[in-house]
Amino acid sequence: MADIDTLELDALWAEFHRVVNMTSQELSAWLTEYDADKSAQPLPEHAGSPTGLHVLDILHKRRADLTNDDISVMYEVVDAVGDQRDDDLRDGDPSLRHRLMSIGHDPLKPPA
Numbered sequence: 531m532a533d534i535d536t537l538e539l540d541a542l543w544a545e546f547h548r549v550v551n552m553t554s555q556e557l558s559a560w561l562t563e564y565d566a567d568k569s570a571q572p573l574p575e576h577a578g579s580p581t582g583l584h585v586l587d588i589l590h591k592r593r594a595d596l597t598n599d600d601i602s603v604m605y606e607v608v609d610a611v612g613d614q615r616d617d618d619l620r621d622g623d624p625s626l627r628h629r630l631m632s633i634g635h636d637p638l639k640p641p642a
Contacts, residue, residue, distance in 0.1 A: 546604040549611040550634035554589040556636050585634045611635045
């Protein structure tokens with residue numbers, strides 16, 4: 531279990547799962563598709579950025595199995611989605627959507 535207060539972990543877990551609005555299957559498919567544009571296509575289990583792959587790993591975990599590295603990535607993703615989504619999405623920048631999707635957030639997906 532990670533070194534974090536239970537209440538703080540509960541809040542982070544809820545916020546992470548709110549901003550990561552893509553399923554693990556959607557994220558995995560996106561990471562593979564997004565990497566396919568590069569000259570040498572990686573193996574499907576290695577497609578995507580390290581952060582995107584870590585998000586995918588977190589989506590498969592139970593809260594009790596989180597590590598300190600997982601917690602750091604969860605904070606990073608929550609902050610990145612909050613910062614970028616508010617400031618830049620109004621411009622309709624497709625590269626921003628792609629960056630957000632690479633960490634599990636599709637800004638065009640309606641809220642659940």
